[in-house]
Amino acid sequence: MSASLLRFSSITKKIWMALLGIFLLIFLVVHLSINLCLLRSDPRWFNDAAHFMGTNYVVKVFEIVLFAGFILHVALGIILQVQNWMSRPVRYAVNNKSTTPFLSKYMIWTGGIILLFLVIHLTNFYIIKLGWASGPRFIDGEPNFYQRAVDLFSQPVYSLGYILLFIVLGFHLNHAFQAAFQSLGLNFTKYSRCIERFGIVYSIVVPLGFIIIPIYFLLIHSAL
Amino acid sequence: MNLTLKIWRQKDAKSKGKFVTYTLENISPNCSFLEMLDILNESLIQKNEEPVVFDHDCREGICGMCSLYINGRPHGPDDAVTACQLHMRKFKDGDTITVEPWRAKPFPVIKDLMVDRTAFDKIIQAGGYISVNTGGAMEANHILIPKPAAELSMDAAACIGCGACVAACKNASAMLFVSAKISQFALLPQGRPEASERVMKMVKMMDDLGFGNCTNTYACEAECPKSISRSNIARMNLEFICAKASWE
Numbered sequence: 001m002s003a004s005l006l007r008f009s010s011i012t013k014k015i016w017m018a019l020l021g022i023f024l025l026i027f028l029v030v031h032l033s034i035n036l037c038l039l040r041s042d043p044r045w046f047n048d049a050a051h052f053m054g055t056n057y058v059v060k061v062f063e064i065v066l067f068a069g070f071i072l073h074v075a076l077g078i079i080l081q082v083q084n085w086m087s088r089p090v091r092y093a094v095n096n097k098s099t100t101p102f103l104s105k106y107m108i109w110t111g112g113i114i115l116l117f118l119v120i121h122l123t124n125f126y127i128i129k130l131g132w133a134s135g136p137r138f139i140d141g142e143p144n145f146y147q148r149a150v151d152l153f154s155q156p157v158y159s160l161g162y163i164l165l166f167i168v169l170g171f172h173l174n175h176a177f178q179a180a181f182q183s184l185g186l187n188f189t190k191y192s193r194c195i196e197r198f199g200i201v202y203s204i205v206v207p208l209g210f211i212i213i214p215i216y217f218l219l220i221h222s223a224l
Numbered sequence: 225m226n227l228t229l230k231i232w233r234q235k236d237a238k239s240k241g242k243f244v245t246y247t248l249e250n251i252s253p254n255c256s257f258l259e260m261l262d263i264l265n266e267s268l269i270q271k272n273e274e275p276v277v278f279d280h281d282c283r284e285g286i287c288g289m290c291s292l293y294i295n296g297r298p299h300g301p302d303d304a305v306t307a308c309q310l311h312m313r314k315f316k317d318g319d320t321i322t323v324e325p326w327r328a329k330p331f332p333v334i335k336d337l338m339v340d341r342t343a344f345d346k347i348i349q350a351g352g353y354i355s356v357n358t359g360g361a362m363e364a365n366h367i368l369i370p371k372p373a374a375e376l377s378m379d380a381a382a383c384i385g386c387g388a389c390v391a392a393c394k395n396a397s398a399m400l401f402v403s404a405k406i407s408q409f410a411l412l413p414q415g416r417p418e419a420s421e422r423v424m425k426m427v428k429m430m431d432d433l434g435f436g437n438c439t440n441t442y443a444c445e446a447e448c449p450k451s452i453s454r455s456n457i458a459r460m461n462l463e464f465i466c467a468k469a470s471w472e
Contacts, residue, residue, distance in 0.1 A: 009464075010430070010436075010437045011461055012464075012468070014437065014438060080437045080439070083437055084437055087328060087329050087396035087397070087435060087436030088327055088329065088396040088436070089329055090327050092293060092296065092324055093230075093324060094296035094322045096297075096443065097295070097297050098297060098443035098446045098447050099443075100442055100446060104439065104442070179439070182440050182458050182461070183440065183461055184461065184462075184465070185458045185459065185463070186462070187455065187458040188453075188456075192458075
């Protein structure tokens with residue numbers, strides 16, 4: 001796979017990066033809408049949503065597409081970065097002082113932090129779903145993800161790490177949104193300002209939606 | 225003005241270079257940056273030392289020959305000007321100024337501050353032209369061109385191919401240069417017949433020469449002495465997608 005990716009032209013790699021990025025942006029909204037069920041005091045809301053996501057065949061197909069998409073997005077990101085480092089074998093003595101969007105320069109690093117979190121996240125939830133690890137379960141053996149979330153978010157260190165991660169994700173999305181449209185060649189029309197503003201709103205609202213959940217569990221749910 | 229200059233000196237392409245420090249006194253603030261380097265070179269020649277080699281030609285900001293990376297910015301601290309149009313009044317008395325050549329794998333150093341920018345010529349040769357039959361000039365108004373398209377094309381054609389976009393980009397990407405050269409034709413009816421072939425060939429040549437990939441940080445646009453817009457890159461990307469879908 002990596003040999004085929006290397007043969008892609010620079011723009012083809014960027015187009016795939018953008019398409020996969022937009023797919024992941026949509027996935028985040030779906031994920032957030034399910035996570036927000038945790039804010040309901042009735043655990044059935046979240047567990048029913050998790051059960052639906054775990055058993056629906058359409059979702060199962062998309063799960064494979066999602067994993068493939070994420071792996072490809074990461075692989076392309078690494079290939080692009082290594083090629084970019086190789087394009088300037090001798091660095092400048094005085095660091096670049098050009099005026100550029102600050103967060104755009106650190107996409108590989110914010111991406112790396114998100115990848116690290118994803119591994120932890122999958123370890124906490126996905127392997128329980130697969131039955132590879134023990135965790136809170138109902139009597140019939142179905143995983144109780146609501147209880148798992150409560151257990152994790154009740155730990156201040158985990159919640160703080162979760163909040164920090166979503167701030168980093170916000171930084172990543174802030175640049176990623178408009179950059180995806182630029183890579184797809186849709187950023188030179190009268191809609192470019194609109195895309196830029198929507199990207200800023202998205203990069204604040206979506207991570208904030210995720211951040212509300214650990215805050216709720218730390219401050220409100222524990223006091224109930 | 226009294227200045228300290230830290231200038232990259234490199235004997236030839238194969239030699240290892242290093243920074244050499246020079247001091248200059250009584251430099252007029254009205255001097256251009258290149259005139260200041262001329263004064264330095266005269267003093268070096270008088271001392272039987274090798275003068276600093278740097279590219280220059282028109283000294284009017286239109287030829288694209290200057291290629292100096294000054295204090296961390298291509299063409300220095302002023303916006304939208306070439307190094308030849310940069311004046312010493314932009315610096316303060318007692319400043320230390322670091323001058324480096326463009327740094328990119330496809331732009332190897334020839335000597336001191338002079339780099340080989342043949343890579344840009346190769347990209348143009350790959351497709352940065354329109355094929356026309358020779359003969360009598362056509363009637364100017366034979367092909368009607370909408371005014372906005374003509375203006376955008378002219379904006380793109382303002383690129384002087386200096387390479388500041390490559391020098392400024394953290395990835396040494398040539399996307400702004402290539403996109404400007406593609407846009408200036410893509411926007412005009414005369415450029416449409418070969419548009420697909422042009423974008424495919426020029427992008428392939430850009431990649432083959434070892435330029436980096438665009439990560440949309442837009443340092444190229446910020447440092448371009450001709451203020452070429454990043455919207456040209458978006459246009460090139462769309463041209464590439466359409467060409468990829470239709471090219472046999």
